[in-house]
Amino acid sequence: MKDVYILAVETSCDETSLAIVKNGKDVVAMEVYTQMDTHALYGGVVPEIASRMHTEAITLVLESLLKKSNIKIDQVDAVAVTYAPGLMGGLLVGIEFAKTISYIYNKPLIKVNHMVGHIYANNIENQLEFPLLAMVVSGGHTELVEMNGDYDFKLLGATLDDAIGEAYDKVARIMGVPYPGGPNVEKLARDGNVSYQLAKPVNDNTLNFSYSGLKSNVINLVHNYKQRGEEININDLAASFQYVAVDEIIRKLSIALSNKKYKMVVLAGGVSANQYLRNEVDKLVKSYGTILAVPRMLYCTDNAAMIGAAAYPLFINGKNIVDFSLNAKSHISTTD
Ligand code: KG4
Ligand code: ZN
Secondary structure (H helix, E strand, C coil): CCCCEEEEEECCCCEEEEEEEECCCEEEEEEEEECHHHHHCCCCCCHHHHHHHHHHHHHHHHHHHHHHCCCCHHHCCEEEEEEECCCHHHHHHHHHHHHHHHHHHCCCEEEEEHHHHHHHCHHHHCCCCCCEEEEEECCCCEEEEEEEECCEEEEEEEECCCCHHHHHHHHHHHCCCCCCHHHHHHHHHHCCCCCCCCCCCCCCCCCCECCHHHHHHHHHHHHHHHHHCCCCCHHHHHHHHHHHHHHHHHHHHHHHHHHCCCCEEEEECHHHHCHHHHHHHHHHHHHCCCEEECCCHHHHCCCCHHHHHHHHHHHHCCCCEECCCCCCCCCCCCCC
């Protein structure tokens, strides 16, 4: 079969990323331009600044991508773009850019769900094997998804309130930990002990998650200590929070693994960069005689290669090929 080259575009949050991916697996070239240092000045991603920075960067990112690549734009078979979920302004920059390339070079335009991209990131270095169980953990999503084939999704459970990444970020803010919250809380937790008693989410047998109780618990604890003028051991608080947050994932994953035999468990989304989570999930998955796939760090955080990987089965099956009326959506589930 002829090789398929896809030019992929990702601008849903604070990374402007482009990649050329061959057959949904081989990353011919990738560029990731991160705006993290700018948003760090404000303590979080500022949507208006993010879209302006995407606009300024995207053609320069294309220029450097093409310098690195032995494939020219007119040689690609399709253009794939993240259309949801994410920040509207950022998504629209990527979508308009992808439409322009699609129009000028007369290439099919493929829309990709960002969260599905995080799952397909695993196809870059591993091969997804079905049935699989995907644990999707990001700033906006905490979802347990079963896949019985390419794009054959079943939503098993989701958070009823906050996402795990959101809880990390909010807890970081209240503890005075600088942006990006998640990775910094993980770093602090490495030198801490689980010494604060924090409320565990409701111990039910569903596959849904809840993080707002834990978040509020940390916020109240910090306020109470401040009012009493007592010192908080920030490392211990980070470790205590992380223990409960990850334990919720482990508890729900073990229910799902007891219910059905899966060939593979996949961790997907920005929080999968967390080493403590990776280790705990790995131990659990092994105890069920299953394998865990997690992308390399570079492909865990937002990047365009995962969008190219997710677009490949769509291209092959003629799915999600859209016209220029494509619009962005800020909120969708992995299974939408
Ligand atoms: O998938 P992602 O890059 O963007 C979204 O689609 O949300 O995920 C970003 C989220 C943020 O909440 C960030 O704090 C969290 O992932 N995150 C982490 C770590 N690295 C990123 N959370 C905990 N530990 C980490 N090492
Ligand atoms: Zn993401």
